[in-house]
Amino acid sequence: MPTRRRGIAEGGHATRAAVVRCIVAAILAAIVVAGLVALVFWLVVRPKPIEYTVTSAAVRHLNVTPLHSGPGCSGPAVNATFYLALAIDNPNRRISMRYEHGVALRVLYGGSELELAAGYIVPGFHQPHRNETTVRAVARSAPCPVPVPVPDLFAWELEHDLAAGELSVDVEVSTGVRFIVGGVASRYYQVNVTCSPVNISLSPSAARSFNSVPCDVEIS
Numbered sequence: 596m597p598t599r600r601r602g603i604a605e606g607g608h609a610t611r612a613a614v615v616r617c618i619v620a621a622i623l624a625a626i627v628v629a630g631l632v633a634l635v636f637w638l639v640v641r642p643k644p645i646e647y648t649v650t651s652a653a654v655r656h657l658n659v660t661p662l663h664s665g666p667g668c669s670g671p672a673v674n675a676t677f678y679l680a681l682a683i684d685n686p687n688r689r690i691s692m693r694y695e696h697g698v699a700l701r702v703l704y705g706g707s708e709l710e711l712a713a714g715y716i717v718p719g720f721h722q723p724h725r726n727e728t729t730v731r732a733v734a735r736s737a738p739c740p741v742p743v744p745v746p747d748l749f750a751w752e753l754e755h756d757l758a759a760g761e762l763s764v765d766v767e768v769s770t771g772v773r774f775i776v777g778g779v780a781s782r783y784y785q786v787n788v789t790c791s792p793v794n795i796s797l798s799p800s801a802a803r804s805f806n807s808v809p810c811d812v813e814i815s
């Protein structure tokens with residue numbers, strides 16, 4: 596009797612072990628197939644990073660008002676108009692891109708703490724594969740009384756830069772894209788781009804000698 600019971604117990608054990616082996620094998624097979632699909636997709640599509648570069652930047656009418664007065668504004672205020680060109684390079688052979696809601700740009704100062712100006716490129720556009728497109732934007736300071744009052748330290752630094760003839764800013768680009776492969780669009784991705792430092796000469800004659808600034812790209 597005890598032997599037979601042991602036999603049945605061993606039999607159940609063996610069946611369970613077989614089922615576990617089968618599940619493990621199925622999971623491994625699924626992982627291998629998923630890996631192969633990803634590998635084939637990667638080999639066919641060969642995704643390459645999108646590159647953003649500030650290729651020209653100029654500023655006009657930059658002035659710091661020491662004591663800006665008016666309804667709702669007091670203290671130093673800044674007023675400037677920036678002219679920016681941003682080259683967007685899509686080096687992919689099989690991926691095109693849809694910029695759905697255009698592109699927003701911000702010009703920041705003082706370790707990105709102070710927004711000097713903002714601009715938008717609308718409407719959205721489609722960028723074909725293997726294409727470099729240059730978009731141009733004008734970024735303006737918010738009109739008073741909206742502008743953030745410029746802290747005295749930044750006002751002082753801006754005056755210093757004006758005297759030195761060069762302004763060092765960061766340009767932030769915010770946009771959203773869908774990647775299109777073989778007619779199928781991906782989900783919506785938020786793209787945050789930081790270009791730093793963008794050094795702008797204040798003398799108009801030096802505008803042509805601007806050195807392009809490559810940007811850091813974060814896609815999420």
Ligand SMILES: *[C@@H]1O[C@H](CO)[C@@H](O)[C@H](O)[C@H]1NC(C)=O
Binds near residue numbers: 722725
């Ligand atoms: C890139 O795409 C834009 C928009 O479709 C087009 O106007 C431009 O000519 C293209 N540039 C190149 C270099 O193919």
Ligand SMILES: *[C@@H]1O[C@H](CO)[C@@H](O)[C@H](O)[C@H]1NC(C)=O
Binds near residue numbers: 656738
């Ligand atoms: C800012 O500068 C522009 C261009 O010079 C001017 O038209 C505008 O009135 C100025 N805004 C303020 C609030 O000073």
Ligand SMILES: *[C@@H]1O[C@H](CO)[C@@H](O)[C@H](O)[C@H]1NC(C)=O
Binds near residue numbers: 763792793794
């Ligand atoms: C840009 O300007 C900043 C501040 O003036 C300076 O520290 C930096 O070296 C400059 N960068 C380039 C690339 O000229």
Ligand SMILES: *[C@@H]1O[C@H](CO)[C@@H](O)[C@H](O)[C@H]1NC(C)=O
Binds near residue numbers: 785787815
């Ligand atoms: C990207 O930029 C947007 C708008 O400026 C901001 O709300 C968001 O937090 C940023 N995302 C990342 C990952 O930095």
